[in-house]
Amino acid sequence: MRGRFITLEGGEGAGKTTAMRTISEWLASRGREAVITREPGGTPAAERIRDLLLNPETGPLTPMSELLLMFAARQENLAGIIRPALSAGTDVVCDRFTDASRAYQGAGRQLGAAAVETLADLVHPDLKPDLTLLLDVPVALGMERIRGRDGGPDRMEQNRPEFLERVREAYLRQAEREPERFVVIDAARPLPDVSAAIENALEEKWR
Numbered sequence: 001m002r003g004r005f006i007t008l009e010g011g012e013g014a015g016k017t018t019a020m021r022t023i024s025e026w027l028a029s030r031g032r033e034a035v036i037t038r039e040p041g042g043t044p045a046a047e048r049i050r051d052l053l054l055n056p057e058t059g060p061l062t063p064m065s066e067l068l069l070m071f072a073a074r075q076e077n078l079a080g081i082i083r084p085a086l087s088a089g090t091d092v093v094c095d096r097f098t099d100a101s102r103a104y105q106g107a108g109r110q111l112g113a114a115a116v117e118t119l120a121d122l123v124h125p126d127l128k129p130d131l132t133l134l135l136d137v138p139v140a141l142g143m144e145r146i147r148g149r150d151g152g153p154d155r156m157e158q159n160r161p162e163f164l165e166r167v168r169e170a171y172l173r174q175a176e177r178e179p180e181r182f183v184v185i186d187a188a189r190p191l192p193d194v195s196a197a198i199e200n201a202l203e204e205k206w207r
């Protein structure tokens with residue numbers, strides 16, 4: 001039996017750090033072995049692609065290059081971490097996956113759905129998450145939360161609010177299209193409430 005594939009999504013400042021911990025602890029409390037990974041990133045090569053994508057020194061990239069680099073990193077993460085773990089029956093919790101490309105490059109960068117879906121069909125035609133938790137937070141609140149963080153904004157966080165509004169809308173539309181896979185969590189609430197909602201979603205899925 002393959003492991004469970006859980007992904008976490010959301011805009012900037014949604015609170016994914018605490019959410020990842022909540023998911024890991026929930027799985028551990030049920031005696032499930034889980035591998036934690038992130039996108040872009042995961043393997044050494046994918047982490048180098050991540051640095052290229054997020055380091056402000058990279059400067060502007062064409063939206064198509066950005067999308068291709070996201071999928072190059074994804075292919076490495078799939079081959080090196082995600083697929084081997086799932087095949088061994090180990091659960092995988094991934095901080096962002098292809099829904100982020102749909103939201104950020106497809107909608108945010110306005111590349112459109114077709115380019116993203118073409119690459120998704122090429123890179124993982126056989127695989128999609130069993131559960132996607134979408135931490136939804138108003139753009140202004142998310143930006144407020146990350147303001148003043150050490151090191152300043154990364155290359156993606158430098159995007160304008162209009163971009164982030166398109167990202168948020170695209171995530172919510174994707175969740176509406178796939179209600180059996182997505183659970184939308186109101187991440188504007190205090191952290192303990194967000195954690196409780198995540199635990200509820202996991203209980204509902206695998207009671």
Ligand code: T5A
Pocket residue numbers: 010011012013014015016017018039040054070095096097098099100101102104105145146156157187188189190191194
């Ligand atoms: N990307 C990624 C694409 O464009 N396309 C793709 O295909 C993929 C895979 C990297 C970037 O790459 C883009 C999206 C991203 O821009 P990332 O590493 O996930 O992705 O980067 P971030 O979105 O910046 O994620 P973070 O790990 O920084 O997490 P969050 O969720 O932004 O922020 P977090 O958890 O650190 O919280 C921020 C602050 O808010 C507080 C926290 O304590 C923290 O101080 N906070 C709360 N405070 C009060 N109440 C709450 N409920 C709170 N939740 C959090």
